[in-house]
Amino acid sequence: MxxxxxxxxxxxxxxxxxxxxxxxxxxxxxxxxxRFGWHFFSGTDWNxxxxxxxxxxxxxxxxxxxxxxxxxxxxxxxxxxLFITEMAPAWLRRPVSTAIxxxxxxxxxxxxxxxxxxxxxxxxxxxxxxxxxxxxxWPFIGVLFQGPPMGIGVFTAGLILAIMVIPFIxxxxxxxxxxxxxxxxxxxxxxxxxxxxxxWNVVLPYTRVGVVGGIMLGLGRALGxxxxxxxxxxxSHTISRxxxxxxxxxxxxxxxxFTEAVGPIYTSSLIALGLILFFITFVVxxxxxxxxxxxxxxxxxxx
Amino acid sequence: MAFSARYLRRRLLxxxxxxxxxxxxxxxxxxLTWLFWTLVSHGLQWFDTSLFTQSTPAPGAVGxxxxxxxxxxxxxxxxxxxxxxxxxxxxxxxLAEFGRYSRIAMVIRFVNDILLxxxxxxxxxxxxxxxxxRFGHFSGWSGGLALAIIMLPVVLRTTEDMLVxxxxxxxxxxxxLGAPQWRVVVTVVYRASLGGILTGVMLGIARISGETAxxxxxxxxxxxxxxxxxxxxxxxPVTIFQFAMSPYANWQHLxxxxxxxxxxxxxxxxxxxxxxxxxxxxxK
Numbered sequence: 120m121x122x123x124x125x126x127x128x129x130x131x132x133x134x135x136x137x138x139x140x141x142x143x144x145x146x147x148x149x150x151x152x153x154r155f156g157w158h159f160f161s162g163t164d165w166n167x168x169x170x171x172x173x174x175x176x177x178x179x180x181x182x183x184x185x186x187x188x189x190x191x192x193x194x195x196x197x198x199x200x201l202f203i204t205e206m207a208p209a210w211l212r213r214p215v216s217t218a219i220x221x222x223x224x225x226x227x228x229x230x231x232x233x234x235x236x237x238x239x240x241x242x243x244x245x246x247x248x249x250x251x252x253x254x255x256x257w258p259f260i261g262v263l264f265q266g267p268p269m270g271i272g273v274f275t276a277g278l279i280l281a282i283m284v285i286p287f288i289x290x291x292x293x294x295x296x297x298x299x300x301x302x303x304x305x306x307x308x309x310x311x312x313x314x315x316x317x318x319w320n321v322v323l324p325y326t327r328v329g330v331v332g333g334i335m336l337g338l339g340r341a342l343g344x345x346x347x348x349x350x351x352x353x354x355s356h357t358i359s360r361x362x363x364x365x366x367x368x369x370x371x372x373x374x375x376x377f378t379e380a381v382g383p384i385y386t387s388s389l390i391a392l393g394l395i396l397f398f399i400t401f402v403v404x405x406x407x408x409x410x411x412x413x414x415x416x417x418x419x420x421x422x
Numbered sequence: 423m424a425f426s427a428r429y430l431r432r433r434l435l436x437x438x439x440x441x442x443x444x445x446x447x448x449x450x451x452x453x454l455t456w457l458f459w460t461l462v463s464h465g466l467q468w469f470d471t472s473l474f475t476q477s478t479p480a481p482g483a484v485g486x487x488x489x490x491x492x493x494x495x496x497x498x499x500x501x502x503x504x505x506x507x508x509x510x511x512x513x514x515x516x517l518a519e520f521g522r523y524s525r526i527a528m529v530i531r532f533v534n535d536i537l538l539x540x541x542x543x544x545x546x547x548x549x550x551x552x553x554x555x556r557f558g559h560f561s562g563w564s565g566g567l568a569l570a571i572i573m574l575p576v577v578l579r580t581t582e583d584m585l586v587x588x589x590x591x592x593x594x595x596x597x598x599l600g601a602p603q604w605r606v607v608v609t610v611v612y613r614a615s616l617g618g619i620l621t622g623v624m625l626g627i628a629r630i631s632g633e634t635a636x637x638x639x640x641x642x643x644x645x646x647x648x649x650x651x652x653x654x655x656x657x658x659p660v661t662i663f664q665f666a667m668s669p670y671a672n673w674q675h676l677x678x679x680x681x682x683x684x685x686x687x688x689x690x691x692x693x694x695x696x697x698x699x700x701x702x703x704x705x706k
Binding site for chain 1: 432433435436439440442443444445446447449450451453454456457460461464508509510512513515516517519520521527529530532533534535536537539540541542543544545546547548550551552571574575578603604607608628631632633634635638639642659662663666667677678681684685688689692696
């Protein structure tokens with residue numbers, strides 16, 4: 120009974136922790152939210168001197184970098200999982216999946232250093248001018264790729280986020296692809312399906328719950344990633360139409376300014392940013408879980 | 423025998439998509455190789471004994487090492503592990519053994535999954551508001567607490583997954599012999615899943631030892647040798663961050679050496695955890 124009580128206490132502590140984080144952030148963010156009201160979410164100014172703060176540029180940067188990351192990482196991860204589970208010869212499987220997983224073990228500060236000192240110069244020298252020249256004059260999307268080749272900026276941050284979340288998404292995809300019963304796949308091969316048809320028509324429908332789970336896991340990580348982004352996004356409180364311009368994310372603003380913030384309103388505004396970030400990840404992960412639950416039940420009913 | 427156009431199209435689509443998938447794998451491995459090459463080529467040349475024996479140098483000074491940062495990191499991580507691990511294992515025990523199907527258990531799992539992916543910098547802000555602001559100064563303890571909060575959900579999740587894998591027959595057999603439930607858990611279930619639990623702890627350690635963001639405004643940093651956990655304490659990730667962003671060549675060299683060191687340590691932990699999993703699977 121005592122043991123049971125202790126374990127129960129530990130489990131409830133998780134709930135208490137979550138409640139405490141929300142409560143503390145809310146209380147500490149209140150002065151800023153109260154002072155700026157809705158303007159905090161819609162304005163674009165961030166000026167410690169005149170004590171004017173608003174979150175839109177940071178929220179914008181967070182969402183855009185994560186979108187870039189997902190656009191790159193999801194197809195690549197799918198390709199990697201497909202290669203490991205369906206194509207690679209047995210002797211190659213373990214080394215390749217271990218190597219991809221090691222990508223996840225590297226701390227984000229290492230990605231940041233590499234991105235700033237090694238990748239950004241190479242990118243601005245060789246890739247960026249070409250992209251600006253060839254895609255920069257396309258209608259609609261061209262404007263995204265205009266601007267001086269600085270190497271750092273929103274696009275670079277998104278690209279490095281993509282590299283960072285690929286191991287998470289591909290590991291989940293690989294694991295769930297492995298769960299597909301061999302009989303199912305063999306029956307599909309038996310009626311003459313190609314490898315691609317087996318993956319697209321048998322493996323993917325069978326595993327979509329896990330695949331969405333993996334994508335959400337990657338998205339959650341991309342949204343809150345701090346150090347790598349802080350190194351390479353350029354840290355400017357502006358919203359640019361071009362992805363090659365510097366920007367800011369919620370987490371990079373916090374990392375850069377929190378210890379230097381003077382005055383209660385400045386600190387409170389930064390904590391309000393933290394609250395918004397926490398709220399966004401909360402919603403993303405909560406939606407993912409609900410989606411997974413619904414898909415899970417549907418799966419059970421039809422089969 | 424002539425193939426129909428449809429058949430050719432299917433074969434072509436297959437070959438094309440599989441080719442893309444090979445390219446995707448090469449794309450992933452390419453970055454890994456590049457990262458490693460960068461770390462080794464920038465960091466290895468600054469590896470010497472003074473790196474491990476001397477404290478961080480003053481700005482612009484020559485020589486020095488990162489010994490104080492290494493010790494500080496070990497201390498903070500130790501606090502994180504000692505606080506986070508038992509709570510995680512106990513909470514997982516309740517979820518797996520006592521409240522497995524209850525509504526509150528589902529809520530706890532939901533909340534834990536969110537904490538697992540919660541941005542670590544927000545945890546740093548939370549600890550700053552609760553601990554640092556209250557006591558009026560940055561401290562090693564607050565850094566350790568922040569890491570414990572990051573460690574807890576990792577341990578909880580892996581432990582619960584491992585406990586659930588233990589077959590119910592084992593529990594029933596122990597209960598049939600007259601063992602009370604806590605005894606069943608401690609002597610049968612824990613023992614059966616020990617390897618998995620250890621793996622979870624090691625992965626948790628690997629996760630927190632590279633964390634920089636939550637330490638920025640909790641443990642802060644300290645240029646001098648200190649093992650006083652009530653004061654700001656030097657630690658590897660924040661030292662690397664500050665030194666890498668500094669204009670001093672010597673500091674940047676130390677940052678690269680520290681980066682290589684921390685990456686090697688974390689990779690070693692990961693590979694070790696993998697070995698434990700494999701040996702565990704072998705016993706089973």
